[in-house]
Amino acid sequence: MQFGIFTVSDITTDPTTGRTPSEAERIKAVVAIAQKAEEVGLDVFALGEHHNPPFFSSSPTTTLAYVAAKTSALQLSTSTTLITTNDPVKIAEDYAMLQHLADGRVDLMMGRGNTGPVYPWFGKDIRDGIELAVENYALLRRLWREDVVDWEGKFRTPLQGFTSTPRPLDGVPPFVWHGSIRSPQIAEQAAYYGDGFFHNHIFWPPEHTQKMVEFYRRRYEHYGHGSADQAIVGLGGQVFMRKNSQDAVKEFRPYFDVAPVYGHGPSLEEFTSQTPLTVGSPEQVIERTLGFRDYVGDYQRQLFLLDHAGLPLKTVLEQLDLLGEEVVPVLRKEFAALKPAHVPDAPTHASLVAAGGGAKDSTVHAPADDVTGQAR
Amino acid sequence: MTTRTLAVVSGGLSNPSSTRLLADRLTAATVAALKARGEDTTVEVVELRAHARDLADNLVTGFANQALRTAVETVTGADGLIAVTPIFSASYSGLFKTFFDVLDKAALVGKPVLLGATAGTARHSLALEHAVRPLFSYLRAVTVPTAVFAASEDWAGAGTDDALAGRIDRAAGELADLVTGRPATARPVDPFDDPTTSFEDLLKG
Numbered sequence: 001m002q003f004g005i006f007t008v009s010d011i012t013t014d015p016t017t018g019r020t021p022s023e024a025e026r027i028k029a030v031v032a033i034a035q036k037a038e039e040v041g042l043d044v045f046a047l048g049e050h051h052n053p054p055f056f057s058s059s060p061t062t063t064l065a066y067v068a069a070k071t072s073a074l075q076l077s078t079s080t081t082l083i084t085t086n087d088p089v090k091i092a093e094d095y096a097m098l099q100h101l102a103d104g105r106v107d108l109m110m111g112r113g114n115t116g117p118v119y120p121w122f123g124k125d126i127r128d129g130i131e132l133a134v135e136n137y138a139l140l141r142r143l144w145r146e147d148v149v150d151w152e153g154k155f156r157t158p159l160q161g162f163t164s165t166p167r168p169l170d171g172v173p174p175f176v177w178h179g180s181i182r183s184p185q186i187a188e189q190a191a192y193y194g195d196g197f198f199h200n201h202i203f204w205p206p207e208h209t210q211k212m213v214e215f216y217r218r219r220y221e222h223y224g225h226g227s228a229d230q231a232i233v234g235l236g237g238q239v240f241m242r243k244n245s246q247d248a249v250k251e252f253r254p255y256f257d258v259a260p261v262y263g264h265g266p267s268l269e270e271f272t273s274q275t276p277l278t279v280g281s282p283e284q285v286i287e288r289t290l291g292f293r294d295y296v297g298d299y300q301r302q303l304f305l306l307d308h309a310g311l312p313l314k315t316v317l318e319q320l321d322l323l324g325e326e327v328v329p330v331l332r333k334e335f336a337a338l339k340p341a342h343v344p345d346a347p348t349h350a351s352l353v354a355a356g357g358g359a360k361d362s363t364v365h366a367p368a369d370d371v372t373g374q375a376r
Numbered sequence: 377m378t379t380r381t382l383a384v385v386s387g388g389l390s391n392p393s394s395t396r397l398l399a400d401r402l403t404a405a406t407v408a409a410l411k412a413r414g415e416d417t418t419v420e421v422v423e424l425r426a427h428a429r430d431l432a433d434n435l436v437t438g439f440a441n442q443a444l445r446t447a448v449e450t451v452t453g454a455d456g457l458i459a460v461t462p463i464f465s466a467s468y469s470g471l472f473k474t475f476f477d478v479l480d481k482a483a484l485v486g487k488p489v490l491l492g493a494t495a496g497t498a499r500h501s502l503a504l505e506h507a508v509r510p511l512f513s514y515l516r517a518v519t520v521p522t523a524v525f526a527a528s529e530d531w532a533g534a535g536t537d538d539a540l541a542g543r544i545d546r547a548a549g550e551l552a553d554l555v556t557g558r559p560a561t562a563r564p565v566d567p568f569d570d571p572t573t574s575f576e577d578l579l580k581g
Contacts, residue, residue, distance in 0.1 A: 130578075131578075131581065134578050134579060134581075135579075135581060138579055153581065154581050184567050184568055184571070185571070185578070188571055188575055189575065192575040203437065203438060203439070204438070204439045205439060208439070211568050212568075214568070215568045218570075219570075222570070261437075262436060262437045263436070264436055265432065265433040265435075265436030265437050266433045266436075266437060266441070270433075270441070271437070274439075274441055274442075
């Protein structure tokens with residue numbers, strides 16, 4: 001099982017000090033957080049994509065390429081990549097490029113994005129969200145799997161004789177997860193392709209996550225990719241820890257009370273009972289997280305949201321220490337002991353290369369091109 | 377004899393509340409009208425005052441907590457609905473509107489609804505027609521033609537046909553006709569059922 005963190009890249013005022021970090025400061029902080037994730041033994045770092053303040057992460061592959069250069073084992077992912085408003089051609093190019101630079105340590109999570117104005121800013125309409133996700137992703141898959149693509153669709157300029165470069169590393173496209181909080185159509189899309197399904201699992205009650213995952217698993221089996229319990233499931237989660245649980249509650253409450261998304265609503269106590277948020281000791285986080293398996297089954301990836309709502313970098317790094325030293329080692333052991341042998345791990349570049357019969361150089365050389373002189 | 381479920385939403389804030397009083401009168405009359413048509417009724421009342429904080433939380437978090445979820449399921453699962461609001465500032469109360477704001481857009485499609493409202497003076501009575509009924513039209517509920525407005529003075533009216541009692545009986549009869557005229561509430565469409573459109577069809581655009 002993979003453990004990691006995901007960030008939305010928000011730049012939020014620290015409510016306890018009134019201080020708001022600059023973009024420059026927050027960007028460097030997120031890079032430091034990613035490096036720390038590897039240092040404390042986590043497997044995955046996933047970065048969001050947004051095109052409006054208070055978020056900085058408009059260009060995730062730039063950031064992830066930098067993180068790739070600074071790390072050696074960390075799996076790099078997204079949370080999420082906007083499959084609706086990005087040109088699928090640019091996604092194919094950018095992430096294949098990142099895949100090469102990161103030696104294959106790359107996967108993606110597709111999302112639609114829920115910020116209304118982003119759609120028109122990129123020439124799209126939010127009412128077409130599902131259709132865009134379906135058409136764009138179908139094209140993206142072809143661009144990674146076919147050297148020369150002729151394509152015509154509803155939302156993008158047609159392509160004739162187009163080759164997306166670089167070709168995927170070793171001839172193997174990155175593994176793809178599809179993230180959706182409430183749209184069964186997206187779980188259906190993930191099931192149809194045999195891709196992974198990720199539920200954010202932060203803002204809503206667990207019964208809702210359970211329904212989405214059950215649906216995905218059932219449809220995964222329907223499409224013949226394996227049995228329902230072999231489908232590839234990822235969950236988010238949100239925690240704040242201190243050795244002593246009362247200290248955790250006391251320290252996190254001012255951040256919780258005014259947090260973007262759920263602040264100014266239910267109390268910390270109400271929200272922790274209604275949603276998967278856990279604020280307490282590492283032992284409490286372990287117990288709660290092990291309980292996720294009770295309603296989604298054996299799953300492959302657990303990502304935690306740690307750096308949001310204005311928490312300072314120093315605090316986030318302390319959280320990572322606790323996660324890496326006290327929580328994840330126990331979770332690894334416990335989850336591994338519970339998982340039946342026929343339930344697969346999350347695919348990685350290495351496992352996909354092996355499944356595909358070994359690495360292939362998939363370079364497409366131009367016919368008798370002027371630079372290399374090489375003929376096809 | 378079949379048994380119908382009737383949900384009653386009361387937006388009254390005081391206790392006792394004339395809004396609840398009107399809701400109870402409408403409910404009793406509807407139960408009697410259904411009885412006369414050979415149907416038993418189970419009544420479930422949702423007092424919105426008890427869910428004031430739940431509703432505010434739902435606005436902020438985007439989901440209904442357990443208490444509110446139970447109330448929402450009571451309303452969406454019923455064969456008929458009686459919805460009564462006090463008139464505040466020429467329209468439904470904010471609390472009343474918030475309850476219907478947090479329902480799924482399709483939750484009340486085709487649902488027979490009897491509308492009622494209360495206020496201090498009869499000069500507010502058309503708020504039922506210019507504010508409350510359009511809300512339910514938007515939700516594609518089927519509202520009965522008679523919406524019942526009760527001003528303070530109505531509680532002293534004589535029992536003629538035009539007085540409050542007469543309007544209540546007329547509206548209750550209309551709601552009973554709509555409820556008996558339709559099959560017992562079908563299970564709402566479950567978004568997690570197997571899709572009716574295949575993914576291949578979605579791919580064709």
